[in-house]
Amino acid sequence: DFVTRYGGEEFAIILPGANIEGAGILADKLRSNVEEFDFVNANKQPEGRITVSVGVASTRTVSSSAEELVHQSDVALYQAKERGRNQVILSVAPGVFERYNAANSPE
Numbered sequence: 569d570f571v572t573r574y575g576g577e578e579f580a581i582i583l584p585g586a587n588i589e590g591a592g593i594l595a596d597k598l599r600s601n602v603e604e605f606d607f608v609n610a611n612k613q614p615e616g617r618i619t620v621s622v623g624v625a626s627t628r629t630v631s632s633s634a635e636e637l638v639h640q641s642d643v644a645l646y647q648a649k650e651r652g653r654n655q656v657i658l659s660v661a662p663g664v665f666e667r668y669n670a671a672n673s674p675e
Contacts, residue, residue, distance in 0.1 A: 578645075580638075588626040588658055592668040595622040595656045603654060619654035621645060624668070630659050 570582040581598075583591050602620045610618050623644030630640040640659040647665045648657040656668035 580641075586626070588624065588629050588660065591624045591626060592656055592658050593670070595624050596668050596670050598622065599654065599656055621648035621653050622656040623648055623659070624656060625659040630662055636662075 569584070570580075572580050572582075574580040581594070583594065586594070599620050599622055602618060605618070607618050610616065623641045623646070625637050625641035625644060627637060630637055640662065644657040644659045644665050648655050648667075651657070651667065657665050658668050660666050
C-alpha cells in the first residue's frame with residue numbers, strides 16, 4: 569500500500585489488490601480517526617473540528633486506466649464535499665456514486 573500527497577490538501581492512497589468495499593472500510597476508518605482526534609487548535613476550524621472528505625475508486629468498478637481511476641476518485645471526492653463533507657463516497661460504476669455506510673458494509 570502507498571500513501572502520497574497528491575495536491576495542496578489532497579492525498580492519494582493506493583491499495584493494490586483491494587476491492588471497493590475494502591477500500592471503503594479503510595477510508596471510513598481514516599475519516600473517523602481524523603474526526604475523533606484531538607488536534608491542537610481544532611476549535612478554530614469550521615464546526616470546531618478537523619474532518620476529511622474521501623473519494624474512492626477501484627480498477628474493479630471503474631476502469632483499469634490510471635487517468636480514469638484518478639478522475640473517478642476525484643469526482644467522488646467532490647461529491648463528498650458537496651454532500652456535506654466528512655464522509656466517504658465510492659465510485660461504484662462510471663458516473664455512479666454512493667455514500668459509504670459502515671453499517672451496510674461487510675467486514
